[in-house]
Amino acid sequence: MTEYLSYSLADFIPFTDETYFRLFERLNETQWPVHFAAMLLGIGAIVLVRRGRGRYAAILLAAAWGWVALQFHFRLYAELMQAAPFFGWMFVIQGTLLLGFGLIGRLDGGDSGGWHAWLGYGLVAFGMVLFPFIAPLTGRGWAGAEYFGIAPDPTAIATLGILLIAAPLRWLGPLTIVPVAWCAVSGATLWALGAPSAPVMAAAGGVALAGAVGRAAQQR
């Protein structure tokens, strides 16, 4: 047992930061111009939520999660990381949950006026608009920028935002497990790689979690 304590987080990351960030450049190279469709999908999701049609927004989000699972986890990340297919299945499960909850009309019962909803809008804006700026701001250039519906981190953050705005309280917990878990996994990976953006994912997951807990406390 004490042997396991001798391992550090970095011992489980079998690649360098250069190789990891190059994945996003490759993702952008091979996905372009799907970025436009992903952006429209994101904008469409938030517009639908604003109009009280959360079930359709959930279906759009499900598509984004399925696409990221396929293109990032199963296709690219699996080249470097043995756990990548597991992460891919996490994303597939989240997509299926969103699709299922959307189809049975469960993602339209939020309270879009509360403080947690504004927190949700903040996360959506951060995930969809600001997140791509992280790569150039941390010296990686625009080629490696991460976009909603293409890369996992902004997809998870924006989804958490929409869930805070639109998910009924009883479903908020089950639907936020995978995105929050991914924030933790991604934050830990970035931290082990010594990336300056590591705190961003931890903070985003923490904010979403605080919003969900706060909303539950307020509405009970």
Next chain:
Amino acid sequence: MGAGIAALTLSPLRTFGTANEPVVKAIPASGESIPVIGMGTWRTFNVGRDEAMRDARTEVLKVFFEKGGGMIDSSPMYGSAQEVLGYGFEKLGIPDALFSADKVWTRDGAKTRDQVAESEELWGIEQFDLMQVHNLVAWEPHLESLWRMKEEGRVRYVGISTSHGRRHDDFERIMKAGGIDFIQVTYNLTHRDVERRILPLATDEGIAVIANRPFDGGSLVRRLKDGDYPLPDWAEEFDCDNWAEFLLKFIVSHPDVTCAIPATTRVSHMRENMGAGRGRMPDAETRDRMIEYVENL
């Protein structure tokens, strides 16, 4: 291993060389000599199918052999590293100087031969020089199979590996039981646990020693370089020009250590690493001075 590298050092206990010839040490089990600076592939060669990065690693590989390198160490645990090495050898050809070292890493003790065969295919070589049991995972059945493969001429040397100072008690037991040609352990200027028991035991048992994590996963050499710490003037006495050479010469000048396997992604760093395998080496007194100097920085 080819005869292209000039073997100046005849005894594993004496290491010195000239600026033009790589320092080599003898493998106790056979007397065969290998250069004291090898190359590891953990993290650095796991670049997937990215052709640009594969080409960059091939350049690193090319410089390694141009500068007199020999041993390359990998493992099925290192993601795509074996496949990327295979890509490099396809471009460069298999150098005569290559001393190929890999590992068996599976909990299924019946899969030794299958995994060795898979690794050979990924590297694009006919057979490995050295096959080690990675982190002692299912070591009993794997060692049995590897010994049989050695008898059949399917592998030349058999070894065991660990890192970060783990399972040294088991290591000692296995080393004393016999049949081990190589051990691979963590040894660097700030992690010297193996000096007390493992290294002397290796010499007593006639076992070659590979030192992994020579830069403590990169953090040690980064700290010294980024901190802009000056090399001591007396580093000239053992032909040392930079911190990478300082740290590597400390390791390979230990009389019980056969070679070190630093890993790098950059050609410039590979040149620095390979510089450590040439020229004069520090003696015991200087090695103590090296520890004291770094500890006081």
